[in-house]
Amino acid sequence: SFVLAFALFFQLVADAGLPRMLIREIAKDPEALVPLVGAATSLIWVVSVAVCLLVALIVPFLHFGTDVKIAALVMSVATMATFHAAGYSAVLRAFEDNELNYLGFVLQKLILLGFIVVTIKLKMGLVGFVIAHLVSNVLLWNFYHIIVSRLYARIPLRIDVPLWKSLLTAALPMGGGVMLRQLALQLDILILTWMTNLTTVGLFSGPYRISMALRVIPQTLSLPLYPLYSRTAHLSPARFGEAYQWSMKFFALLSIPFAAFFIAWSKPILRLALGAKFLPALPAMQLLGLGLVPFFLSTLFQYLFAALDEQKRFLTSTCVGSALRILLLIVLIPRFGFAGPAMAFVCAETVIVGIWMFQLTRLGFPANLGNVIWRPLAGGFAMALVLFAAGNARLLWAIPAAVLSVIVYAVVLFALKTFSMEEMHHAREGIAFVSPFIESWAKKLKRDT
Known part of the structure; x- marks a missing residue:
C-alpha cells in the first residue's frame, strides 16, 4: 500500500x-x-x-x-x-x-x-x-x-519553451484543484480517525466506500464531454452554454435514482454488502445517498472551467470548499459521531457546486438548474415511495419493485414534460449511433490503408 x-x-x-x-x-x-x-x-x-x-x-x-x-x-x-x-x-x-x-x-x-x-x-x-x-x-x-x-x-x-510555459501555466492550477478534490475525498476518514475511535471509523468507512464506488459512473460519463466543452467554448460560447445546461440536467436526472435507492434501500444494501453489524450506520448511508446528487454534478466542473481557461477560479473555489469541509468535520463529528462526516459531505458538496454554478453564471453561462430540477426531484420522490414500500420484501419481489420504481420515475418525468422536443431529437440521434459509428471507422481505416 x-x-x-x-x-x-x-x-x-x-x-x-x-x-x-x-x-x-x-x-x-x-x-x-x-x-x-x-x-x-x-x-x-x-x-x-x-x-x-x-x-x-x-x-x-x-x-x-x-x-x-x-x-x-x-x-x-x-x-x-x-x-x-x-x-x-x-x-x-x-x-x-x-x-x-x-x-x-x-x-x-x-x-x-x-x-x-x-x-x-x-x-x-x-x-x-x-x-x-x-x-x-x-x-x-x-x-x-x-x-x-x-x-x-x-x-x-x-x-518549444514558450508552449511548455503556456501548458504548465494552465496545467498547474487545474492539477492542484484535481489533487485537492482527491484529497478531500479522504479527509472524512482521516479526521474521523483523529477525533474518534476505530469502531466509529469502521461504521462510517463501510457506507462511504460503497457510495464512493459509484463515482466511476459520473467520472466516466463526464470525460467524453470535455472535448465538446473545449471546442464550443472556443468557437461558439452559445453552444457551450447549451452543452453546460444539458449536461447538468442529464447528470441531475441520472443521480436522483441512485440517491433514491441509497435512501430507501440503505438497510438491505448495508446488510447485503457489509453484513448486519453495519446496520447502525444506516443514518450515514442515507445521508451519503442524498449527497450523491451534488457529487454527480460536481464531476463536470473541472472540465467546464478548463474549457473556459478558468483553472485558477476552479482551484480557488476548490480550496474554499475543502476548507469548509474540514470546518464542518471538526464541528459535526463530536456531536454526531460517524454521521458527522456524512453531513459534512452533503453540505460541502452542495456548497461547492453552488459556488461553481455562481461563478459560471458571472462568466455568462447560467445553469438554469432551478427551472428543471424540481421535475426529477418529484420523480425521485415517487420512486422512493415505491422503494420504501418494498424495503422489507424478499429478493424475488425486490427486483420487480426496483424495476417498477424506475418505470415510475420515467413516467413522472414524461408527465411533467421534463424533456424538450430538441432534447428528444438528440436522444433519438444518440440511440441510433451504430450506423454513423461504423461509417466513421470505415473512413479511418480507408485513410490508414
Whole structure:
C-alpha cells in the first residue's frame, strides 16, 4: 500500500493537469496536432526525468528495507509510464475516439492481472508486483503511441519553451484543484480517525466506500464531454452554454435514482454488502445517498472551467470548499459521531457546486438548474415511495419493485414534460449511433490503408 501511495502521489505531481490541457488545445485546433503533441511529449519527458530524479533522492532516506526502496523507485517509473500514455491518450480523447482509449485501459488491466497471477505463482513478492505494473504500463504507453501514429500522424519530439510555459501555466492550477478534490475525498476518514475511535471509523468507512464506488459512473460519463466543452467554448460560447445546461440536467436526472435507492434501500444494501453489524450506520448511508446528487454534478466542473481557461477560479473555489469541509468535520463529528462526516459531505458538496454554478453564471453561462430540477426531484420522490414500500420484501419481489420504481420515475418525468422536443431529437440521434459509428471507422481505416 505504501509503495502504491508513494508512486501515485508523484504521478499526480508530475501530471498536474497537463494531459487535460493537451485535450483542450487539440479539440480547439485539430490542425495543430503534430506541433502540440510533439512539444507536450517532450515536456512530459522532461517532467518525468525530473520526478524520477527527485524520487531517487528521497528513496534512500525512507525507513524501510532495501526491497521496499527498490519497489518504490520501480513503481514510480511505472507510474511515469502512465503519464506518457496519458499524453497519447489525450489525442484519442480530443478526437472523441473514446472506444480506443477504453480498449487500451481494459487491455492494460487484463495484462496486469495476468502478470500478477504469474507473480503470485512464482512467489516473486513485492518486486514482482511492481515489475508487473511497470511492464503493463509500458505496454499501454506503446499501444496508445502506435494507435496515434497509425490513425492520426507520426509525432516527432519538439522543443518549444514558450508552449511548455503556456501548458504548465494552465496545467498547474487545474492539477492542484484535481489533487485537492482527491484529497478531500479522504479527509472524512482521516479526521474521523483523529477525533474518534476505530469502531466509529469502521461504521462510517463501510457506507462511504460503497457510495464512493459509484463515482466511476459520473467520472466516466463526464470525460467524453470535455472535448465538446473545449471546442464550443472556443468557437461558439452559445453552444457551450447549451452543452453546460444539458449536461447538468442529464447528470441531475441520472443521480436522483441512485440517491433514491441509497435512501430507501440503505438497510438491505448495508446488510447485503457489509453484513448486519453495519446496520447502525444506516443514518450515514442515507445521508451519503442524498449527497450523491451534488457529487454527480460536481464531476463536470473541472472540465467546464478548463474549457473556459478558468483553472485558477476552479482551484480557488476548490480550496474554499475543502476548507469548509474540514470546518464542518471538526464541528459535526463530536456531536454526531460517524454521521458527522456524512453531513459534512452533503453540505460541502452542495456548497461547492453552488459556488461553481455562481461563478459560471458571472462568466455568462447560467445553469438554469432551478427551472428543471424540481421535475426529477418529484420523480425521485415517487420512486422512493415505491422503494420504501418494498424495503422489507424478499429478493424475488425486490427486483420487480426496483424495476417498477424506475418505470415510475420515467413516467413522472414524461408527465411533467421534463424533456424538450430538441432534447428528444438528440436522444433519438444518440440511440441510433451504430450506423454513423461504423461509417466513421470505415473512413479511418480507408485513410490508414
